[in-house]
Amino acid sequence: MDGPDLTAALVDIASVSGNEGPLADAIERALRRLRHLEVTRHGNTLVARTALGRKERVVLAGHIDTVPHAGNFPSQWDAERVRLTGVGTSDMKAGVAVQLRLAAGVPEPNRDITYVFYECEEVDVAQNGLYLLSRSAPELLAGDFAILLEPSGGSVEGGCQGTLRAAVTARGARAHTARSWMGKNAIHEAAAILDVLRAWEARKPVVDGLQYHEGLNAVEISGGVAGNVVPDECTVTVNYRYAPDTSGEQAEAYIRDLFPAWEVTILDNAPGARPGLAAPLAAAFVAAVGAEPRAKLGWTDVARFAELGIPAVNYGPGRPEIAHTPGEYVEAAPITAAEQSLTTWLTT
Amino acid sequence: MDGPDLTAALVDIASVSGNEGPLADAIERALRRLRHLEVTRHGNTLVARTALGRKERVVLAGHIDTVPHAGNFPSQWDAERVRLTGVGTSDMKAGVAVQLRLAAGVPEPNRDITYVFYECEEVDVAQNGLYLLSRSAPELLAGDFAILLEPSGGSVEGGCQGTLRAAVTARGARAHTARSWMGKNAIHEAAAILDVLRAWEARKPVVDGLQYHEGLNAVEISGGVAGNVVPDECTVTVNYRYAPDTSGEQAEAYIRDLFPAWEVTILDNAPGARPGLAAPLAAAFVAAVGAEPRAKLGWTDVARFAELGIPAVNYGPGRPEIAHTPGEYVEAAPITAAEQSLTTWLTT
Numbered sequence: 001m002d003g004p005d006l007t008a009a010l011v012d013i014a015s016v017s018g019n020e021g022p023l024a025d026a027i028e029r030a031l032r033r034l035r036h037l038e039v040t041r042h043g044n045t046l047v048a049r050t051a052l053g054r055k056e057r058v059v060l061a062g063h064i065d066t067v068p069h070a071g072n073f074p075s076q077w078d079a080e081r082v083r084l085t086g087v088g089t090s091d092m093k094a095g096v097a098v099q100l101r102l103a104a105g106v107p108e109p110n111r112d113i114t115y116v117f118y119e120c121e122e123v124d125v126a127q128n129g130l131y132l133l134s135r136s137a138p139e140l141l142a143g144d145f146a147i148l149l150e151p152s153g154g155s156v157e158g159g160c161q162g163t164l165r166a167a168v169t170a171r172g173a174r175a176h177t178a179r180s181w182m183g184k185n186a187i188h189e190a191a192a193i194l195d196v197l198r199a200w201e202a203r204k205p206v207v208d209g210l211q212y213h214e215g216l217n218a219v220e221i222s223g224g225v226a227g228n229v230v231p232d233e234c235t236v237t238v239n240y241r242y243a244p245d246t247s248g249e250q251a252e253a254y255i256r257d258l259f260p261a262w263e264v265t266i267l268d269n270a271p272g273a274r275p276g277l278a279a280p281l282a283a284a285f286v287a288a289v290g291a292e293p294r295a296k297l298g299w300t301d302v303a304r305f306a307e308l309g310i311p312a313v314n315y316g317p318g319r320p321e322i323a324h325t326p327g328e329y330v331e332a333a334p335i336t337a338a339e340q341s342l343t344t345w346l347t348t
Numbered sequence: 349m350d351g352p353d354l355t356a357a358l359v360d361i362a363s364v365s366g367n368e369g370p371l372a373d374a375i376e377r378a379l380r381r382l383r384h385l386e387v388t389r390h391g392n393t394l395v396a397r398t399a400l401g402r403k404e405r406v407v408l409a410g411h412i413d414t415v416p417h418a419g420n421f422p423s424q425w426d427a428e429r430v431r432l433t434g435v436g437t438s439d440m441k442a443g444v445a446v447q448l449r450l451a452a453g454v455p456e457p458n459r460d461i462t463y464v465f466y467e468c469e470e471v472d473v474a475q476n477g478l479y480l481l482s483r484s485a486p487e488l489l490a491g492d493f494a495i496l497l498e499p500s501g502g503s504v505e506g507g508c509q510g511t512l513r514a515a516v517t518a519r520g521a522r523a524h525t526a527r528s529w530m531g532k533n534a535i536h537e538a539a540a541i542l543d544v545l546r547a548w549e550a551r552k553p554v555v556d557g558l559q560y561h562e563g564l565n566a567v568e569i570s571g572g573v574a575g576n577v578v579p580d581e582c583t584v585t586v587n588y589r590y591a592p593d594t595s596g597e598q599a600e601a602y603i604r605d606l607f608p609a610w611e612v613t614i615l616d617n618a619p620g621a622r623p624g625l626a627a628p629l630a631a632a633f634v635a636a637v638g639a640e641p642r643a644k645l646g647w648t649d650v651a652r653f654a655e656l657g658i659p660a661v662n663y664g665p666g667r668p669e670i671a672h673t674p675g676e677y678v679e680a681a682p683i684t685a686a687e688q689s690l691t692t693w694l695t696t
Binding site: 161216222227228241325326 | 584668
């Protein structure tokens with residue numbers, strides 16, 4: 001089975017965050033057949049390592065979960081077999097397919113390789129398989145350089161933006177809706193929170209030569225007591241994506257300053273990582289791929305490797321700009337191209 | 349037990365809509381001890397009728413459910429035993445207490461009386477006990493005049509406003525929040541729905557000599573897909589309280605016109621009732637009570653009786669302006685006064 005067909009097979013094993021068991025089982029079976037790899041399992045996260053005694057070790061990592069389905073499961077090829085549509089095609093089962101093809105097809109690489117297939121990247125940081133591994137068995141992640149096969153359109157993407165979620169709550173006073181002027185409607189008050197979001201303008205800073213693009217969005221809103229009661233509470237959950245020139249603490253202070261009139265609760269916060277392309281291995285890899293590197297906008301576990309002191313980049317065949325959309329797709333050619341570039345870099 | 353103490357006892361049997369069983373059981377036990385009444389039960393709705401062959405029959409009706417508790421259960425008397433605080437005190441267990449006191453204390457009224465104690469008034473019309481009875485056994489509601497013991501501050505309140513609920517939905521396009529400009533945030537779009545509500549000005553028309561006061565409120569808002577997805581849908585549920593010079597059809601058209609840019613789904617719609625105080629029995633009752641009648645702002649089942657062709661008014665000891673608030677209370681004196689006024693009217 002080639003890389004594109006393997007991608008389709010991986011997509012067709014549903015693995016929405018928290019339900020990766022069947023896909024992890026299938027990957028584990030495939031890896032355990034490969035005698036040159038030492039395989040360990042941690043929940044629904046798998047680690048497979050060569051042990052050839054090479055001077056350098058490279059980590060190739062990818063998450064196996066997807067966002068919830070949106071009428072885009074199972075996968076579907078177009079007539080020409082150029083484009084594969086479906087949930088997780090770009091983000092990031094095409095990258096996982098490349099990892100598996102390399103694991104089977106490059107038994108004697110010029111650098112030792114650690115393959116990581118991990119769960120729960122699309123949800124709270126606390127459940128993230130790579131995060132859990134970095135706490136329970138960091139020695140398994142040791143290496144001189146890491147590549148995350150997150151969708152990057154076939155270019156090397158440096159660093160990543162941070163991501164913070166906060167609950168912003170408007171308060172009011174309950175009353176019967178027949179005499180609503182006796183109360184204060186918290187949902188109406190929350191319009192002012194949404195006005196802040198609508199008026200917000202994205203910063204696009206250049207960091208270490210790469211241009212980032214921030215984002216601030218409501219990702220959830222809820223309020224209401226009963227059909228005839230003026231509600232006294234309405235909460236807007238916002239997701240702030242911030243450039244890597246901003247620390248986690250600065251991001252938190254920024255959000256608190258932006259919503260001074262309301263109660264702000266920080267729900268989670270994962271700082272980004274500066275590009276770090278000056279590190280020798282990173283520079284060599286960028287040169288091997290050949291294309292101009294660019295900024296990674298989504299948060300990825302590049303930040304987790306940065307935290308462990310391991311230079312890391314994103315490089316994968318998926319298209320980041322359509323990740324998480326109902327029309328998510330990946331093209332066959334970049335999957336094969338990524339496999340070839342990496343094979344060349346790991347064998348010559 | 350006098351009326352105020354009976355009110356406290358009724359409040360202390362929790363009866364949030366849908367959970368009226370224990371209170372209905374207690375009321376049924378009390379009614380079945382009274383030999384001069386014919387008692388029937390329909391779900392958690394009770395009907396008790398005298399059968400004295402009088403020329404006229406009066407219906408005294410009240411709902412036994414309350415809105416959800418808000419830290420105001422059980423009831424509490426103040427030090428002077430003037431004010432009883434708690435959920436359902438005003439709306440409307442004080443009225444139910446008056447009904448029960450009359451049922452026991454006026455065995456031979458000058459008009460036949462039908463007492464109705466019914467469930468689920470605070471929720472969707474489809475579950476309303478009086479509505480169900482009007483469909484399954486309308487003959488039990490027959491009468492020449494009806495009094496609803498809804499909170500009216502001891503005055504006769506004429507007619508009632510209609511109430512309509514509609515879901516107003518903003519649409520967007522999903523995207524990853526790391527590249528939110530690829531999508532369209534439906535929660536941000538919903539701010540424009542809330543802007544309509546915030547800018548709305550209440551109409552206060554005079555109908556048949558009484559002044560009404562309309563209201564338009566968001567009572568629920570919901571939207572969101574996942575913590576890192578730009579949401580493609582956000583729904584605001586609005587409650588429109590409209591004066592009785594407006595029909596149900598007109599109210600629906602008004603709401604559709606008010607939100608032309610969004611998808612509007614009518615969830616329920618109960619038209620109001622004009623005051624109708626010109627009917628002889630209504631006029632006689634108003635004269636007996638003595639105070640100046642005023643408009644009823646909340647929707648009440650006066651509209652249900654109007655639909656059955658029975659003139660009806662609201663008259664009860666509770667205070668309508670604090671119904672459904674956490675600080676809801678009732679005073680002891682109006683409970684006793686209402687019992688006395690009605691006893692006089694029904695016996696002299």
